[in-house]
Amino acid sequence: xxxxxxxxxxxxxxxxxxxxxxxxxxxxxxxxxxxxxxxxxxxxxxxxxxxxxxxxxxxxxxxxxxxxxxxxxxxxxxxxxxxxxxxxxxxxxxxxxxxxxxxxxxxxxxxxxxxx
Amino acid sequence: xxxxxxxxxxxxxxxxxxxxxxxxxxxxxxxxxxxxxxxxxxxxxxxxxxxxxxxxxxxxxxxxxxxxxxxxxxxxxxxxxxxxxxxxxxxxxxxxxxxxxxxxxxxxxxxxxx
Numbered sequence: 674x675x676x677x678x679x680x681x682x683x684x685x686x687x688x689x690x691x692x693x694x695x696x697x698x699x700x701x702x703x704x705x706x707x708x709x710x711x712x713x714x715x716x717x718x719x720x721x722x723x724x725x726x727x728x729x730x731x732x733x734x735x736x737x738x739x740x741x742x743x744x745x746x747x748x749x750x751x752x753x754x755x756x757x758x759x760x761x762x763x764x765x766x767x768x769x770x771x772x773x774x775x776x777x778x779x780x781x782x783x784x785x786x787x788x789x
Numbered sequence: 790x791x792x793x794x795x796x797x798x799x800x801x802x803x804x805x806x807x808x809x810x811x812x813x814x815x816x817x818x819x820x821x822x823x824x825x826x827x828x829x830x831x832x833x834x835x836x837x838x839x840x841x842x843x844x845x846x847x848x849x850x851x852x853x854x855x856x857x858x859x860x861x862x863x864x865x866x867x868x869x870x871x872x873x874x875x876x877x878x879x880x881x882x883x884x885x886x887x888x889x890x891x892x893x894x895x896x897x898x899x900x901x902x903x
Contacts, residue, residue, distance in 0.1 A: 717833055719833065768893075778879075778896065780879075
């Protein structure tokens with residue numbers, strides 16, 4: 674089946690620094706990628722939807738200047754947490770929708786971000 | 790290796806019939822288990838989750854799931870399906886601590902016949 678690779682799986686950073694998380698579709702083209710955030714024992718929260726070649730659509734309450742999303746190619750989307758603070762510590766997951774398919778979603782295995 | 794298997798890619802049931810969606814997992818640690826639903830054009834919605842305690846958990850929209858450790862399963866059930874339940878359903882497992890890894894099944898698409 675299709676594979677979505679998310680990197681890094683775990684990152685620790687100092688407060689005030691920026692962290693980039695990559696989401697790659699390894700064997701298919703993804704026109705749409707989704708970024709989610711999850712706090713322990715809670716549901717996934719959709720942060721934004723990114724379409725290749727256009728600006729991401731952010732969900733209400735998500736700071737677009739804080740969470741920069743780039744979807745420059747059909748196989749790569751990146752989420753950059755800028756000027757990270759301890760409250761940004763969370764688990765981030767991406768998913769990718771295969772091109773020419775409105776149905777199938779494939780998920781990365783997530784990135785645990787810890788901001789000191 | 791950790792994995793989540795949803796053996797049924799597509800399922801079609803008649804409205805009013807009962808439903809069971811299968812989920813099996815392979816996970817070395819104590820798992821946290823989730824079922825999500827995605828309706829067309831929408832994001833994931835959490836149906837229910839299991840962390841500990843009673844192995845039969847109740848969720849939203851009349852869904853329930855039963856954790857069976859001996860079978861490494863967490864099947865989702867609903868006694869009477871409604872047409873609005875047509876969607877794709879994902880089973881997921883996370884670590885019991887830290888959530889440093891999270892695994893989704895490949896999804897089961899549910900069609901509901903009138």
